[in-house]
Amino acid sequence: MAIVVQKFGGTSVADAEKIRRAAMRAISAQKAGNQVVVVASARGKQTDQLVTDAIELNPDPPRREMDMLLSTGEQQTVSLMAMAMDAMGYKAISFTGSQIRMVTDAAHTKARIQSIGAERITKKLDDGFIVIVAGFQGMDEDGNITTLGRGGSDTSAVALAAALEAEVCEIYTDVDGIYTTDPRKYPDAVRMDQISYDEMLELASLGAGVMHGRAVEFGKKYNVPIHVRSSMKEMSGTIITHEVPQMEGILVSGATIQKNLAKIGLVGVDNRPGNAARIFSHLAGSQVIVNDIIQTEVSEQKANVSFTIGRDDLDGAKKAIEEIRSQIHCESVFVREDIAEVSVVGVGMRSHYGVADKMFQALAEAKVNIDSITTSEIRISCVVDIDHGEKALTAVCDAFELNKPADERS
Ligand code: ADP
Numbered sequence: 501m502a503i504v505v506q507k508f509g510g511t512s513v514a515d516a517e518k519i520r521r522a523a524m525r526a527i528s529a530q531k532a533g534n535q536v537v538v539v540a541s542a543r544g545k546q547t548d549q550l551v552t553d554a555i556e557l558n559p560d561p562p563r564r565e566m567d568m569l570l571s572t573g574e575q576q577t578v579s580l581m582a583m584a585m586d587a588m589g590y591k592a593i594s595f596t597g598s599q600i601r602m603v604t605d606a607a608h609t610k611a612r613i614q615s616i617g618a619e620r621i622t623k624k625l626d627d628g629f630i631v632i633v634a635g636f637q638g639m640d641e642d643g644n645i646t647t648l649g650r651g652g653s654d655t656s657a658v659a660l661a662a663a664l665e666a667e668v669c670e671i672y673t674d675v676d677g678i679y680t681t682d683p684r685k686y687p688d689a690v691r692m693d694q695i696s697y698d699e700m701l702e703l704a705s706l707g708a709g710v711m712h713g714r715a716v717e718f719g720k721k722y723n724v725p726i727h728v729r730s731s732m733k734e735m736s737g738t739i740i741t742h743e744v745p746q747m748e749g750i751l752v753s754g755a756t757i758q759k760n761l762a763k764i765g766l767v768g769v770d771n772r773p774g775n776a777a778r779i780f781s782h783l784a785g786s787q788v789i790v791n792d793i794i795q796t797e798v799s800e801q802k803a804n805v806s807f808t809i810g811r812d813d814l815d816g817a818k819k820a821i822e823e824i825r826s827q828i829h830c831e832s833v834f835v836r837e838d839i840a841e842v843s844v845v846g847v848g849m850r851s852h853y854g855v856a857d858k859m860f861q862a863l864a865e866a867k868v869n870i871d872s873i874t875t876s877e878i879r880i881s882c883v884v885d886i887d888h889g890e891k892a893l894t895a896v897c898d899a900f901e902l903n904k905p906a907d908e909r910s
Pocket residue numbers: 508509510511512541651672673674675677678679680681682683684707708709710711754
């Protein structure tokens with residue numbers, strides 16, 4: 501019998517009516533002959549509320565305690581959903597991350613999954629139950645509750661789908677698929693029928709909040725097709741899958757804007773072997789996730805190094821830099837929080853030229869100054885002043901015609 505994993509995000513389980521609707525989706529998948537595992541997020545904005553509650557009592561809460569608190573949101577949803585299914589006459593059982601042995605590392609608030617014990621789930625599935633698992637949470641080797649980072653229920657779902665060798669992982673959310681860019685920020689964005697794992701991975705890591713990046717990594721690694729679709733409409737959505745040849749023909753598949761960023765610049769660092777390693781291994785040791793790094797030689801003796809990070813990591817990064825500043829003989833440090841990063845992504849960039857040119861031209865015409873530029877094989881990112889972020893995104897989307905389906909672009 502095929503196994504289907506269905507993940508419901510916060511807005512899709514926000515109240516009793518929505519929980520019932522999600523329960524019915526799972527029941528119809530079971531009636532269609534599948535074994536069904538549901539992964540649920542906390543209801544509505546509950547995780548945000550729990551963060552606010554914590555900060556009211558302690559502006560810098562211990563991360564272990566934060567995980568104890570945040571994991572409670574998902575535990576409420578799964579038990580309520582099991583009750584809803586029971587009331588409809590179906591066999592359902594809920595589990596926390598720890599109960600299904602979702603083992604992670606000990607990096608509280610941004611833990612990574614290491615292993616999953618699928619036996620308890622498969623036994624219940626074989627007994628005819630719908631199994632409902634709390635997303636976003638796991639436990640470390642010592643049994644402490646951990647969480648996977650905001651938006652992490654997607655990752656719980658795809659990782660479970662991989663462990664159970666599920667046929668598909670369906671991500672039910674408040675949009676009907678993956679759009680060329682966030683439709684809330686560019687209302688003319690269009691929905692894609694499919695997108696490659698690599699493109700989705702870049703989009704997710706560049707701020708497309710619709711999917712958690714680690715979820716896409718799991719999908720790619722374990723060949724799990726991910727179907728992102730609406731919890732309110734019946735229509736099918738976007739399939740995230742391996743690259744197929746026609747995807748190469750599309751110059752730019754999507755664009756993103758990331759605002760929750762900070763940039764740290766180290767000016768006048770000694771230009772000698774080992775310094776970059778010293779800086780970034782110290783940041784890694786402090787559990788700071790670094791996005792883009794730019795190093796430039798200014799003379800034989802000195803170099804400038806700058807990097808971007810998520811704003812949540814800013815305090816940790818500043819502390820780490822102060823600890824090693826004297827070892828690298830850094831003359832001055834600057835921090836910018838008033839930045840946004842606008843990016844375009846497309847596997848077609850590998851085989852087409854002129855993408856960078858078109859992007860810079862669009863920004864110039866919109867009178868947006870570019871602070872710094874970084875690229876990969878399939879993306880180009882520009883850091884701009886935060887006040888120009890939305891304008892820059894619109895200019896770039898217009899330039900690449902992201903308001904039209906790929907086959908109608910010039
Ligand atoms: P959930 O609670 O279901 O996990 P999220 O809020 O995490 O939902 O993700 C859905 C939201 O992602 C959408 O409402 C949309 O505003 C946003 N989003 C950002 N980028 C995109 C994109 N490229 N395509 C679709 N939605 C996007």
